[in-house]
């Protein structure tokens with residue numbers, strides 16, 4: 277079974293207006309930000325038309341990969357969603 281197929285079983289409760297990950301505003305993406313386009317298993321990071329990296333946290337599985345890569349450099353701010361929000365894993 278592909279990872280994408282497994283991710284389909286997860287459910288999310290979106291905390292509207294309170295994204296738990298924020299990308300620092302930037303003119304051009306840094307190396308850590310570019311890496312996020314490749315490493316996020318839920319494909320939450322995308323390059324917009326202006327060439328900046330954006331995040332949409334709605335499908336985030338809270339794996340912490342982007343946190344390890346881009347939080348130390350200050351490129352993103354990362355925190356867990358508020359209680360009751362975020363991912364719900366069907367198979368633990």
Ligand code: SF4
Nearest residue numbers: 316336337339340342
């Ligand atoms: Fe993607 Fe994991 Fe970061 Fe969520 S925590 S945005 S799933 S890399």
